[in-house]
Amino acid sequence: MQTLTESEAYLRSELEQIEKWESEQKDLWFWEKLGRLPFELLDRITPQFVHEKVGAALDEIGSFIQTGGQYLISEKAILAQVEKESLGKEGVVGFTLEDVRRAPLEAMDRSADALAESRANIAAAQGATTGFGGLFTLAVDIPVLLGLSLKVLQEIALCYGYDPQEKQEREFIVRCLQFASSDIVGKKAVLEELDRATSDAGGERSAVSQLQGWREVVAGYRDNFGWKKLFQLVPVAGMIFGAYINRGTLKDVAEAGKMLYKKRRIVERLNAGAGA
Template identity: 60%
Template sequence: MSNPVPFGPYSETQDELRVMLREIESWEKSQKDLWFWEKIGRLPFMLLDRLTPKIIQKKLGQAIDELGSFVQTGGQYLVSESSVLSTLRSAAVTEAPAQVPQMELEDPLTLESASRLPIAVMDKTCEELIKSRAAFATAQGATTGFGGLFTLAIDIPAILGLSLKTIQEIAITYGYDPKEKLERIFVIKCLQFASADIVGKKAVLDDLSDFDNENRQRESLSQLQGWREVIASYRDNFGWKKLFQLVPIAGALFGAIINRGTLQDVAEAATMLYRKRRILERLRELEG
């Protein structure tokens, strides 16, 4: 295999990177608290827990507990990076041939080389990836919504798993390796941000503001010992929207819309947080 090719140092100037950073910071400020009905909507899950037969509750609990193993080992939720890197390489050839000549690209592309691709190429790849995953989430929500209450117990861990996989693919798109434990912590933090209220979002942004600092990484690892609370919060935030999915047959329509929106929210948060991290790293290198 050939040695990684240095692209650049980077195709973006410091000024261009700062403009990108300001756009992300503007997005962060736009994140609002859960609106009133969203908060009220958490209550139906108290009723749902009472109505759901114990055997389904047990299976649902086991599925959600299984997500916790992702932090430690990745488990069944780790994704293959090869397809994402292949898509990145194709995007580099078609979207930015001037900045990344085809003859200089590794085949297959490595994560190290991918991390130095133009951010525009990363953004384009991420956009296409999210469209694909959102379509899948739509179909999944329609399928599990068709059966009402009983298939809802299947739907919640299913959309959680799809969310985790999508965030990992976004991580690879921006040149990060989710097979590393610390990167899996970042993945969970993205999931946490997507489901948090305004106070929680601020806390996550603070945690991630200096994530590559070793001391900050140890703090994040310690905080994630309570990962079950993150998963529980994510589940509860489906709220009243999932309540409509309890209606058999009609629930298919609600399930499709809800799951698509949920996946898009998670993907948007992950894209912004990983993009910001990559921009900050490049600025540090260029300014250092």
């Protein structure tokens, strides 16, 4: 594996782009403000079996944090993807996670972008399928979309050299999910917490471990796109809305994962350079 040649100036330039993106995330989109209004009504008219599905999704998040649950992915395939982006060919060296950590940042970005696009297409197909049946298939759509979100975040973690098999990383993944589904106040809180974690030596583990509110993460995930699901309640027409909404949701989740993991990798490289 070749030694990295990324300059400090390049890393700081990339970090600036991420910080600009973070600043843009702190503005609440008009439709997100409007979205708070109809969800209460939706909640009241939603049948009990839909609420039960959401409750099951809450339990699955707990299982994911503890054990990885049913959302474990193929590490080998992701490592091969980063190897291909790094060397222009696959299977020559046989990348390990340690090799990924030393890979060029651009190769990590390309791998993450390719995964995000692929998973967004899967989510769109899923949304179209469940949108066809209206309210009754909505009960299936929420936990499936949640599962797809957790999978793509694990894959992006691997793209930047972090191991989702570690509980600490799964907690960070849930924070990424929380960020993607939060309003302006929630996004700001998550960013401030993660900034404290990376600035304090050895403080990251304690910061991301404070997940007493993980149930609120999933409740917020449901609430913040609940208004959009109103359009998906109409049978057949819901196919169009379902595909569009799910694709957009997955792309938002993947973007949050990419930016937050990329920032960690950049900060670690800058710190390593300063200590060299």
